[in-house]
Amino acid sequence: MTPNVCIGNPTLNNQLFPRVAGFVTYMKGLAPKNKKGFAFGSYGWKPGVVNQIQQVFEDLKWETVAPFEEKYTPKGDTVEKIKERVREMIA
Numbered sequence: 001m002t003p004n005v006c007i008g009n010p011t012l013n014n015q016l017f018p019r020v021a022g023f024v025t026y027m028k029g030l031a032p033k034n035k036k037g038f039a040f041g042s043y044g045w046k047p048g049v050v051n052q053i054q055q056v057f058e059d060l061k062w063e064t065v066a067p068f069e070e071k072y073t074p075k076g077d078t079v080e081k082i083k084e085r086v087r088e089m090i091a
């Protein structure tokens with residue numbers, strides 16, 4: 001069984017949310033192997049921060065499913081897309 005890691009992040013001051021950043025930094029240092037990652041998140045006016053999480057997954061050489069970012073709070077269709085990717089994670 002491959003353990004899966006899903007990380008969601010709201011953009012704050014053009015950065016990862018501090019608690020998420022702390023977790024991602026710790027995880028990068030710990031460098032667990034053979035996992036599968038999914039990064040998703042929200043932004044208000046400038047997307048892109050979720051790529052920092054995706055980059056860590058790639059640095060750790062994990063399998064990933066496509067990252068996903070939504071403007072403001074994820075709604076109906078977007079929540080479904082996130083669920084689809086989570087299903088991909090556990091397939």
Ligand SMILES: Cc1cc2nc3c(=O)[nH]c(=O)nc-3n(C[C@H](O)[C@H](O)[C@H](O)COP(=O)(O)O)c2cc1C
Nearest residue numbers: 010011012013014015042043044045046047072073
């Ligand atoms: C203090 C604060 C700082 C924020 N900074 C950014 C930012 O730098 N870039 C951005 O795209 N969105 C920024 N946002 C917007 C949040 O990412 C957005 O509110 C969040 O994704 C959740 O969406 P919601 O407001 O619909 O709940 C900020 C929001 C707050 C409250």
